[in-house]
Structures are given as C-alpha cells and as structure tokens.
Amino acid sequence: HPSVVAYPDSGGVLVGYDAKMQQLVGGGHVIHSAKRLIGQNMQAPSVRDALGLLPYQVVEGRNQQPIIVARGRQMTVPEVSSQVLLHLKRCAERQLSGPVDSAVITVPANFTDAQRQATKEAGRLAGLDVLRLINEPTAAALAYGFGAGLHRTVCVFDYGGGTFDVSILRIRNEVFEVVASEGDFFLGGDDLDRKLAGYLATEFERQHGTHPREVPGVMTRLVLAAERIKCHLSEVEASEGELGGLPFGDRTVALKFLVTRQRFLQLVAEDFDRTMSVCRKALASARMKPSDMDDVLCVGGSTRIPALRERLAELFGRPPQVRINPDEVVAH
Numbered sequence: 001h002p003s004v005v006a007y008p009d010s011g012g013v014l015v016g017y018d019a020k021m022q023q024l025v026g027g028g029h030v031i032h033s034a035k036r037l038i039g040q041n042m043q044a045p046s047v048r049d050a051l052g053l054l055p056y057q058v059v060e061g062r063n064q065q066p067i068i069v070a071r072g073r074q075m076t077v078p079e080v081s082s083q084v085l086l087h088l089k090r091c092a093e094r095q096l097s098g099p100v101d102s103a104v105i106t107v108p109a110n111f112t113d114a115q116r117q118a119t120k121e122a123g124r125l126a127g128l129d130v131l132r133l134i135n136e137p138t139a140a141a142l143a144y145g146f147g148a149g150l151h152r153t154v155c156v157f158d159y160g161g162g163t164f165d166v167s168i169l170r171i172r173n174e175v176f177e178v179v180a181s182e183g184d185f186f187l188g189g190d191d192l193d194r195k196l197a198g199y200l201a202t203e204f205e206r207q208h209g210t211h212p213r214e215v216p217g218v219m220t221r222l223v224l225a226a227e228r229i230k231c232h233l234s235e236v237e238a239s240e241g242e243l244g245g246l247p248f249g250d251r252t253v254a255l256k257f258l259v260t261r262q263r264f265l266q267l268v269a270e271d272f273d274r275t276m277s278v279c280r281k282a283l284a285s286a287r288m289k290p291s292d293m294d295d296v297l298c299v300g301g302s303t304r305i306p307a308l309r310e311r312l313a314e315l316f317g318r319p320p321q322v323r324i325n326p327d328e329v330v331a332h
Contacts, residue, residue, distance in 0.1 A: 001091075002161065005083045006030045007070040015087035023220045029070045031056055031080050033162045036185050037066045038077045038122070039115030046185055053186075053194075078118050082125035089126055103128040106330050108158070109135040109167045109181035136330050137167035138176045140299045143324055143332040146171045152294040153179075155282070157312060157320065158330075159275060160300035161189040166279050168286040168293075180285035182278045187271060189230075189302040195267045196226035196259070200243075204255050208248065218246050222255075233261045234304045265307050272311055279315060296320040301327050 006019035007029045014022055023030045036050045042060040051058055059074070061067035067074050085103070092100045107119055116133055123130035137156035146152055156167045165183030169176055200222045201212045212218035225243050232239045237260065244254040265272075283290060296312055298320045303309065312320045324332060 001084070001088065002032070003035065003081075003084050004030060004032045005034075005080050007073070009071075013083055015083055020224075023224065024217065029056065031068055031070065033188075033190060034068070034077050034080050035162050037068075038081060039112065039118035040066060040077075042066050049186060078122040079125060081119070081122035085123055085126035085128060089128060101127065101129055102131050104132045104134060105130055106134050106136045106139045108163065108165050108183060109137050109178050110165055110183045135167070135178060136165075136299065137169055137178065137181070137297075139330045139332075140297050141169055141171060141176060143329045144295075144297055144321060146176075149173055153288070153292055154295045154297055155279070155293045155316065156297045156299060157275075157279070157303060158299040159188070159302040159308070161302070163188050164275060164278065164300075164302075166275075166282040168282055168288065179288075180282045182282040182285060184274060184278055187274055187278075189227075189300070191271060192230055192268050192302065193223055193226045195271070196230055196264060197222040199259070199263070199267055200226060200255065200257060203257055204246075207255060208253055210248075215246075215248060218248075221246060229257075229259055230264065231304075233259065233264050234306060237261050261307075272308060275308070276311060276315055279312075290316045293318075297329075298322050298326050299329050 001016040002020050004016065004019040006014040006022035008014060008022055019030060033050070033054060037047060037058065040047045042064045047066060057069040059067050059069060061076070066077055068077060068080055089100050103123055105119055105123055107116055111119070119133060120130045136158055140156050140158070141154055146154065150171055152171045154169050154171065156169060158165050158167070163183065163185050164187035165181060167181040168179045170179050197219065201219065204218065204222070205211045212222060221243065229239045238258065240258045242254050242256050245252050246255060293316055296316050296318065298309070303322070303326045309320055309322065
C-alpha cells in the first residue's frame, strides 16, 4: 500500500493506490512523502528543501511544526499519517475477521526522538496501541533469519519510494546493534520517477510544441507513466508505447515514447552515485570496510533495479540478498 492520502472533491478520504490515482484529477489534495515532514521543524533546511518538491500546501503551525492544507482543512503530519495506519488496520481486521487494536511500527534507524514520538502519535490517532517502534534495518535483518544464534555484521540497503538509508548492524545472538546509519531524505523511487518524467516531458514538447507544465494534468500523467516504465525496465531492455488521452486545449493528444534501459540509467546515474556515496559514509562511520560485511540486505522497491544490484555487488564484493520481496521484507 503506497503511503499516499487523498482528499477528493466528493468528500471522504482515499488511501493507497486509490489515492495515488486521484493525482490525475486533484494533485493539490493528494498527500505523499509525508515521511519527509513528520516530527520535523519548518525551519529545518531539509524541510525547506522538501517543500519545493511537494505539490500540496504546507504552512507553519504552532511550535514551527509543518501543517498540511487540503480542501481548506489544516492537519498535522501525524493526522495525515494516521490515515495510512487506519487503512492498514482495517485491511488487517478484514483479513483476520476481528478487531486489531495494537501495532508494532517500523521507522528509519536515523529517525530522531521527535520523529519517533510523532509516529507514535499517528498510531494513537488511528486507534492503535503502539507496543513498540523497531528500526527498519533491524526488522529486515530479522526477516532474513538473523538473530538465531548468529554472529554477523550486515549492511541493510533500504531504497524505497520516498527515502533512502543505509545501516550497518552488528548481530550477536539476539542482540542487534545499529553501529552506523546514514541516509538521504531526498533520494527515493519517487525521485527516479520525476527524472524519467522529465525525459517524457521533453518528448512531449518535441512532439507537440508545448511543455507539459503549461498543460494542467499532463505532468501528473507523465509521472505516473514514468513509474510504470521504470518498473518495466527492470524486466526488459526497452519500453515502447503510446500514452493517450492527454488533455491539450479542447482536444486530447497522445505521446509516443521509447525508453531504453541504458537511457534510463543515464538519467538516474547521479542518484545511484549518491546511494553508493551514502554506503561509503556509513562504512566510514562504522570504521569498517566493505569486505567486513557478511551480508548485504536489499529493502524497498527501488532495489529491484538490476543495475543497482550490480553496483552493490561491485562495492561489497558479493551479490546482495534479494530472496524476500523487497516491498514486504520489513513487514515480515
């Protein structure tokens, strides 16, 4: 379930894939990447940077906390995040045919105490008793079977949709110690989508003589199409097709595209370089070498990209562990 919340014109709240599709008709009231704001201060440089990338309105509230504005309503970030947790709670209740009132929630290892407290508040607002917060890299290591009397040092490479972080864990029997954690809140699958959408926008301008930014709704369609093309390119060498029904004045037009895997990798090369740089920083913080790692664990949908796995194998001298669905490993 994508961590996306939408407040449609018709009222109510949509969460997950339904909310994501709402971007086609009301991008300004679709909230995503809230994880970049939770527990943060509006004056923090990272938040100021994030605001320039978000399509929805964020204002400064009491104690300089970010306040999200949608459909004229002002909400704290924990309030918006609680909608995602409430959605998951209801899914679990349907699956289990009974009430769910407690939860364990995972958070990035480099979350501050304020960010952790805000996450707990989101759980409380969703009607959940948050029994515990667990660091995402620890959860991933447990899913891969560590902790069963093993003495290992592992690197957890977590590259999801909105954020990116690398953690070095030392595991001794059932004790999990996060030795070092480095991250970049402005590296994620969403950023890869935007770069590919920029390439599609150039193609649109070449074919129709107008940049999509000047045509309401088209850029959103291109970002959603870019995500699908990106996923497809993990399976094939080239993605070719036609994106129809794009609004253009009083008619609709189509965009023909051909994106090769090589072209995509050129577009995102800088992002991949930054992930490797964060890996090296984490190793330096831990005072370790790549060869000191017993395993490298992949977490997050962006780790499905074959070229990224090759870069990891090159850096660490071993192929990363990918036997568990990277979107589900932390939940496992």
